[in-house]
Amino acid sequence: MKIIGTGSALPSLSVSNDMLSAFLDTNDEWISTRTGVKRRRILSTETLLDLAVIAVEEAIKESKIDVTDIDYIICSNLVNIYATPTFSSIIQGKIGANCPCLDINVACSGFIYALDMADAFLRTDKTKNVLIVCAEEPSRIVDWTERDASILFGDGAAAAIVTKGKDLKATHLTTTSNIDALFYQRKLEFNPFVKRKEYGRPLVMNGKEIYRLAVSNSVSDINKVLEKSGIKKDEVKFFVLHQANMRIIVAIRQNLGQPEEKFPHNLEYYGNTASATIPILLDELNKTNQLVKGDILVLSAFGAGFTTGACVIHWSGTNKIIK
Numbered sequence: 583m584k585i586i587g588t589g590s591a592l593p594s595l596s597v598s599n600d601m602l603s604a605f606l607d608t609n610d611e612w613i614s615t616r617t618g619v620k621r622r623r624i625l626s627t628e629t630l631l632d633l634a635v636i637a638v639e640e641a642i643k644e645s646k647i648d649v650t651d652i653d654y655i656i657c658s659n660l661v662n663i664y665a666t667p668t669f670s671s672i673i674q675g676k677i678g679a680n681c682p683c684l685d686i687n688v689a690c691s692g693f694i695y696a697l698d699m700a701d702a703f704l705r706t707d708k709t710k711n712v713l714i715v716c717a718e719e720p721s722r723i724v725d726w727t728e729r730d731a732s733i734l735f736g737d738g739a740a741a742a743i744v745t746k747g748k749d750l751k752a753t754h755l756t757t758t759s760n761i762d763a764l765f766y767q768r769k770l771e772f773n774p775f776v777k778r779k780e781y782g783r784p785l786v787m788n789g790k791e792i793y794r795l796a797v798s799n800s801v802s803d804i805n806k807v808l809e810k811s812g813i814k815k816d817e818v819k820f821f822v823l824h825q826a827n828m829r830i831i832v833a834i835r836q837n838l839g840q841p842e843e844k845f846p847h848n849l850e851y852y853g854n855t856a857s858a859t860i861p862i863l864l865d866e867l868n869k870t871n872q873l874v875k876g877d878i879l880v881l882s883a884f885g886a887g888f889t890t891g892a893c894v895i896h897w898s899g900t901n902k903i904i905k
Contacts, residue, residue, distance in 0.1 A: 583701040584747025586647075586901045589640025590740040590865040591633040592852060593623040599733070608729045614850075618828025622736030622853030624721050630662055633739035634669075634717040635676050640865075641713070642677075645743035646901040652743075653709040655683040656699055658692025658716040658857040661723055661766070673715060688757070689764075689885025690824050692716055692857030693740075694893055697881075698753045700744045714742045718856035723766045725784035734827070736853030740861030751894040752810035754803050757887050763791045764886040796830045800882045801837045803892035807880065811894040815840055817878055819897075820867065824883035825849035825859035834882070846872075857885070868900060875899045 598621050599610035614620055625633075634657075642649055657670035664672065670683035688695045693716050700712040720735040769782030800823065808815060821844050823831050828849060835845050848863055855862060860881055867873050875898055882892040 583697065583704055583744050583750040584898055585742050585749065585895070586745050587641040587643070587645025587743035588741070588861065588865040588868045588900060589637040589644065590738065590858075590862045591636035591640070592738045592862070593625045593628055593633065595624050595626045596621050597624050602729075602733060605726075606729045606732070608733060613733050616829070617734055618847075618850055619734060619853050620850045623738060625719055625737045630717050630719045630737065630739065631672060631676065633737070634673050634715055634741070637717075637739040637741040638673060638677055638713060638715055641741040641743050644900055644902045647711055647743065649677050649679050651711050652679045652681050652713045654681055654700070654703055654712045655679065656696045656712060656714050657683065657685045658687070658696055658714070659685055660687060660689060660718055660720060660856050662717070662719065669717060670715065673717075679713070688889040689887055690826065690854075690856045690859065691755075691883040691885045691887070691889040691891040693860045694753070694881055694883050694891030695755060695889070697744070697750065697893060698755060698891070701750050701753070704744065704746050710745060712744050714744060714861070716740050716858040716861050718858045720785070720854065720856050723785045730789070731785045731787050734854045736855050738852060738855035738858045738862055740858045740865055742861055742864070747898065749896050749898050751813070751896055752807040753891070753893040754806045754810070755889075755891045756799065756803070757889050760795075760888040763788050763795065763888055793827070793830060793833075795888055796826065796884045797833045797837065799884055799890040800834050800892070803890050804838065804880055804882050807892045807894045813878055813894055818844060818880050819873075819877040820879050821845050822860055822863055822867070822879055822881045824885070825852070825863060826854045826884075857883070868902070873897050873899070
């Protein structure tokens with residue numbers, strides 16, 4: 583597998599911590615010291631589909647392939663206004679592709695799971711180019727009258743075109759059933775035969791448990807993929823981590839014993855955009871020419887489920903023209 587194009591898109595509305603204090607019992611210092619988030623992008627006039635299409639078109643343009651060359655679309659999405667059809671098929675129609683599509687929902691680990699799936703597809707003779715899209719709107723599943731989860735999240739989309747290659751050196755995925763740590767529960771339509779009482783609940787998050795699970799699992803996953811690939815920590819250019827909370831990123835870095843400059847971050851500007859955080863950050867590193875051929879990247883994420891994923895990529899570069 584080889585990444586030949588990246589793209590990302592964010593809502594135009596940037597919401598500061600001070601803006602939240604107008605209707606929540608909180609302030610900038612309380613939020614920033616506990617999470618690292620200073621601002622987040624929130625969908626207001628645009629739609630999630632708008633962002634997804636922009637991100638995809640950027641990735642296709644950079645990859646220098648035609649939309650008709652896409653053989654498969656994998657979309658990572660927690661929630662959107664359609665339970666059916668799949669969000670991937672809606673994106674497919676908007677960009678004019680003609681290929682099989684599927685949605686996955688492994689929460690914030692989605693990009694790494696999608697890379698692993700794409701790699702499997704690309705090892706067959708049926709597939710040459712796979713489009714991965716991570717399109718997320720977590721601002722619509724939190725309780726905006728409570729400061730626990732609403733202060734953390736932002737919306738965004740990112741995409742990558744992947745083709746046959748040998749850049750993906752190792753992956754490690756895990757799932758451990760743990761509903762109580764992090765969940766969002768939708769109330770379904772009325773059914774006259776259902777006799778039990780049903781509830782819908784906005785996102786529920788056990789912060790202390792998530793912190794513990796995130797740090798321990800990410801460190802373990804990273805060490806495993808490094809061992810699998812035969813690469814030492816000191817050889818890694820960047821550890822591209824899920825942008826959930828700055829305290830988690832710092833704790834993972836300290837456990838790995840690596841310097842700050844190896845852990846790029848943008849959560850202070852965008853918040854937690856679920857599965858879109860890693861590909862958005864990867865696109866920024868790519869577009870600002872911070873990645874060069876031969877760089878070794880380690881990606882690591884965790885999310886509700888409880889799911890985790892990590893991988894090692896030997897970056898050989900996208901098809902963009904470096905000015």
